[in-house]
Amino acid sequence: MSARGPARRRGASGAEIDALRLDWAAQWPQALAAWGRFTRLHAPVLHGRGQTPADVGSFAWFSCTDVEVHIDLADIADRGLADHAVAVLAHEIGHHVLSPGDLSTSALLLARARTGLVDLVDAAPLISNLWSDLLINDRLQRRSGIAMDALWRAIGPPQPDDVVMQLVARTYELLWSLPSSTLTQPAAPIPEAEAGLCARLVRAYADDPVGGIGGFAALVRRLAGPLPDPGAPDESAAALADRTDAASSRIGTGRAAVCAQHGEAGGQVVGLSGDPTLATPVLHPALDPRVVGPVPDPGDAEPAADPNAAPPGVGPGSGQALSPAAYHQVLTQLGVSDSLEESARRWYREQAARYLVPFPTRTSPAVLEPLLAAHELWEVSDDLGDIDWTATLLRSPVVVPGVTTVQRGHDDSPGSDPAPEPVDLDLYLDSSGSMPDPRGRVSPIALAGAVLALSALRAGARVQATTWSGPNQIAGTGGFTRDPDAVLTAIVAHFGGGTSFPLPLLAATHPDLPDPRRRPCHIAVISDDGVSSMFGAGQEPGADDVAGRAVRSAAGGGSLILLASAQVVEHIASIAPGYDVYAVVEWEDLMPFAREFVRRTWARSAGARSAGVRSPGMRSPGIQPPGVRR
Numbered sequence: 001m002s003a004r005g006p007a008r009r010r011g012a013s014g015a016e017i018d019a020l021r022l023d024w025a026a027q028w029p030q031a032l033a034a035w036g037r038f039t040r041l042h043a044p045v046l047h048g049r050g051q052t053p054a055d056v057g058s059f060a061w062f063s064c065t066d067v068e069v070h071i072d073l074a075d076i077a078d079r080g081l082a083d084h085a086v087a088v089l090a091h092e093i094g095h096h097v098l099s100p101g102d103l104s105t106s107a108l109l110l111a112r113a114r115t116g117l118v119d120l121v122d123a124a125p126l127i128s129n130l131w132s133d134l135l136i137n138d139r140l141q142r143r144s145g146i147a148m149d150a151l152w153r154a155i156g157p158p159q160p161d162d163v164v165m166q167l168v169a170r171t172y173e174l175l176w177s178l179p180s181s182t183l184t185q186p187a188a189p190i191p192e193a194e195a196g197l198c199a200r201l202v203r204a205y206a207d208d209p210v211g212g213i214g215g216f217a218a219l220v221r222r223l224a225g226p227l228p229d230p231g232a233p234d235e236s237a238a239a240l241a242d243r244t245d246a247a248s249s250r251i252g253t254g255r256a257a258v259c260a261q262h263g264e265a266g267g268q269v270v271g272l273s274g275d276p277t278l279a280t281p282v283l284h285p286a287l288d289p290r291v292v293g294p295v296p297d298p299g300d301a302e303p304a305a306d307p308n309a310a311p312p313g314v315g316p317g318s319g320q321a322l323s324p325a326a327y328h329q330v331l332t333q334l335g336v337s338d339s340l341e342e343s344a345r346r347w348y349r350e351q352a353a354r355y356l357v358p359f360p361t362r363t364s365p366a367v368l369e370p371l372l373a374a375h376e377l378w379e380v381s382d383d384l385g386d387i388d389w390t391a392t393l394l395r396s397p398v399v400v401p402g403v404t405t406v407q408r409g410h411d412d413s414p415g416s417d418p419a420p421e422p423v424d425l426d427l428y429l430d431s432s433g434s435m436p437d438p439r440g441r442v443s444p445i446a447l448a449g450a451v452l453a454l455s456a457l458r459a460g461a462r463v464q465a466t467t468w469s470g471p472n473q474i475a476g477t478g479g480f481t482r483d484p485d486a487v488l489t490a491i492v493a494h495f496g497g498g499t500s501f502p503l504p505l506l507a508a509t510h511p512d513l514p515d516p517r518r519r520p521c522h523i524a525v526i527s528d529d530g531v532s533s534m535f536g537a538g539q540e541p542g543a544d545d546v547a548g549r550a551v552r553s554a555a556g557g558g559s560l561i562l563l564a565s566a567q568v569v570e571h572i573a574s575i576a577p578g579y580d581v582y583a584v585v586e587w588e589d590l591m592p593f594a595r596e597f598v599r600r601t602w603a604r605s606a607g608a609r610s611a612g613v614r615s616p617g618m619r620s621p622g623i624q625p626p627g628v629r630r
Contacts, residue, residue, distance in 0.1 A: 011049070012077035020073050021046045024085045031089035034144040035097045042068060044089060049074035060088050062095035064103045065267045065336075069093065080154060087151040090144070094136030099209035100128075103336065107272045108210045110330050111322060116217025116282040120224065125333050127220055130168055131213045134202050138175050149176055149183070157185040164220055170195035175202060194223055197285040197292075204290045214282035215291065222284065267336035273350045274321050321351070325440040344439040344492040345485060352450035355595055356458060373409035382407065422461035423520050423556045424480060426509060427453055429491060430499070430527035431467045431475075437494040444587035445526050448561070449491045451594040452524060457484055462519075465490040466505060470498030474505065499530030503539060503546045510550035520556035523579075526590070529564040535575045544575075551578035559597070563587055 012020070024046060032039050045068055052072045059075035062068075069092040076082055100106035109131070113124040140146040152172060158165035162185075169183040170190050184190055198219055205212025272278075285291045322330070328343035337343045378387050379402050386407040396404040429449045438446035453463045465487045466476035475493035477486045510521070525531060536544030551558040558579040562569055566583070573581040584590055 012074060014048070016077060017048050017073050020077060020082055021048075023082075024071065024073070024089065027085040028089060031086050031093055034086070034090040034140060034146055035093055039093065039097060041093060041096055044069035044071055044092070047072050047074070060092050062092045064095075064100065064106055067096065069096075081151070084147075084151045084154060087140070087146050087148055090140055090146050091133070091136055091148070091151075094140065095132060098139060099132035099135050103267050103334065104270045104272065105210065107269045107330055107334050108275060108278070109213050110333055111272065111275075111278045111326070112210060112214040112282070113217040114326075114330065115278070116214040117221050120221060121329070123220075124217070126164075127217050128213065130164070131216045132209060134168065134171065134198075134216075135206060135209055135212075137172065138202055139206065141176055148172075149178060152183050157183065158188070160185055160188040162188075163191070163223060167191050167195055167198060167220070167223060171198040171202065174199040191223055194219055200291045201285045201288070204288070210277075215285045215288055218282050218284045267334075269331065269334070269336060269346070270350070272322065272330065273324075273327050273347045274354070276321070278322055321442075322347075323440070323442060324348075324438065328439075340439045341489060341492060345488040348438065348446055348450040348492060349454065349484070349488055351447055352454050355451045355591060357451070357455045357595055357597070358459060371411045373411045375406040376409045378402070378405040378407040421519060422456070422459045423522050424462045425452060425456040425464070426480075426506075426521050426523045426554065427463060427465045427491075428501070428506075428523075428525045428527075429465070429467045430525075430530060431469045431473070431493065431495045431497075432499040432528075432530055433469075433496045434528060434530075435494070435496070437496065438492045439494060444590045446491050448526060448590035448594040450488060451591070452597065453487045453491065454484060457482060457487070463487050464509065466502060467491065467493040467495070468502045469495035469500070471500045473497050473500075474502050476505070499533055500538060501525075501527075501531065501534035503534065503543050506534075506550045507546050510553040512549055512553060514553045514555070521554040522556040523551055523554050523558035524561070525559070526561045528562060529568045531560060531562055531564075531572060532568075534560075535572070547579070548577045561590065561593065 025043065028043055032041060047070060052070075052075070056070075056072070059072045059079060059081070061070050063070065069089065071088065071092075076088070081088065095101075100109055106128070109128040110124050113127045113131070114121040117123055117127065137148045137152075141148040149172070152169070158169055166184055166188055169185070170180070170192065172178070172183055173180060174195055180190065198216065201212055201215050201219070205215075324344050324347045327347045328337065328340055331337035331343050331346070337346065375388060375391050378392075387405050388408050391408075392399060392405050395406060399405065427449055429445050435445060436443045449465065453465055456463050462480035462482055464477050464480045466474060467490055468474050473495040475495075476490045477483075481487065506523075510523070525534065527534075533539060534547050536546075547558075558576075560572060560576060560579050560581045561584060562572065562581065563584050563586070564572070569581060569583045573579075582593065584593060
């Protein structure tokens with residue numbers, strides 16, 4: 001809801017605000033009914049004077065994290081909006097019902113708005129909120145009979161230099177058949193053509209907020225000033241700053257603030273990193289068949305486009321996923337992430353989820369089978385479903401929780417069936433200068449590592465993840481862990497230095513005399529020709545057999561996944577006893593490799609395991625054994 005408007009009235013007293021609170025609380029059910037009789041949402045949070053967060057900047061907002069409506073009653077009273085309770089409350093409910101609805105959709109709106117704004121991405125939160133407001137207000141005015149136009153009259157016209165709010169106000173006039181200057185600022189130019197397109201855009205995408213916001217952002221960006229010319233010589237930093245500042249000033253910096261949709265650090269955003277439509281080109285409304293209808297080309301004999309079809313380049317399977325850097329920027333604007341590492345963890349976890357594979361398990365001697373035992377006391381902290389009510393009532397007709405309640409006890413008896421035992425994973429990822437920084441660019445190494453590590457954790461295994469580069473450049477979990485955040489933090493670390501494999505860490509993790517109670521562990525290394533340092537190259541004398549002793553001690557085998565020439569791979573295979581060596585043609589081939597890695601590696605029995613390269617008969621596209629010419 002816009003925070004623009006006429007001069008403030010005198011400050012309302014505490015008694016007036018208390019009366020306003022009772023009045024607005026009583027009108028909440030009517031606001032809910034505007035969205036249907038089955039709409040449910042708990043009562044709004046009605047703030048008094050001085051109780052509003054300092055960073056809100058509006059008299060009403062919706063929290064996507066807490067799923068609740070907030071109203072600043074003091075600001076409402078000061079602006080003279082006390083008589084518009086149903087309109088304001090119903091509008092905020094619309095952010096829950098229609099747009100954005102939740103944090104994930106809010107993130108999609110931001111991402112598409114950033115694409116449409118091109119070089120003015122800082123305005124994406126404002127544009128996202130304005131677009132949601134347009135859809136909500138038009139729905140309430142036309143379908144629910146809520147007098148949103150009266151609310152906008154009470155709010156007042158935009159400032160003379162506020163081009164975007166002038167566009168929005170004129171769009172409302174066209175949508176609701178109001179005379180010009182009813183809501184707009186008569187002393188300022190009116191973007192008539194743009195408002196006409198915007199009104200048609202709102203109706204075309206009334207039920208598709210994510211589909212239409214890109215066009216709205218493109219419309220606003222054109223209105224703000226000329227777009228950068230990709231064919232022109234590179235601008236100087238000063239010229240670029242002048243151009244973007246001029247365009248940003250026309251969009252505004254929050255003077256016409258809209259009702260916020262607050263996100264809090266740690267909020268869950270699902271599906272953003274892999275949505276295939278986010279990177280598709282944005283269509284200006286003047287070129288969108290859904291907005292203006294088919295525009296036939298006189299020289300084109302092909303039939304006209306279907307106005308209800310998706311715009312070109314939009315649809316399942318098109319486009320590319322957001323990069324980790326762009327993903328971080330969206331989450332930052334949404335307010336759910338404040339660090340690059342946290343965003344990178346989220347990105348790789350979400351991307352890896354589609355590739356997770358069952359991690360291998362081995363069998364322990366026998367599984368324990370449960371046996372019924374005598375009754376024992378059921379305490380208040382126990383699961384309510386564990387109470388044996390028959391035994392409890394036989395013991396006493398008066399039930400006193402924790403005193404007379406009993407539950408059936410259980411003992412364990414060794415069974416004859418073997419129990420599965422997961423194989424732990426010791427993962428090493430190369431982070432030298434030849435590798436991309438996974439926090440800014442898509443890193444196939446980090447993604448493959450995330451697939452293996454998260455698969456292992458899902459199977460109940462423990463994981464030690466280590467990212468390494470030059471001497472003393474190590475980031476890791478500091479031991480085996482079941483914490484996925486700790487594992488992913490190690491996976492997304494980056495150094496970009498030299499290449500020196502951390503042999504001391506490998507030796508300490510897998511000593512020559514291992515604990516016999518320790519589970520078997522698989523050692524996996526993803527690198528390029530720098531893996532030679534794992535077998536003594538550039539290391540201290542006597543380090544050439546550390547890796548061999550470690551894989552024997554680990555008792556779970558080892559794998560080296562390398563992007564290197566056939567000669568290098570053959571050489572590594574000859575000096576890497578106990579390790580299976582795999583060659584990938586391109587780093588992008590790591591994903592099909594990761595999906596098939598477990599099945600290939602554990603297809604043989606433990607006794608038949610042999611070092612060397614994988615059989616050519618087991619080859620899959622992009623993965624080659626040494627000696628194959630590429």
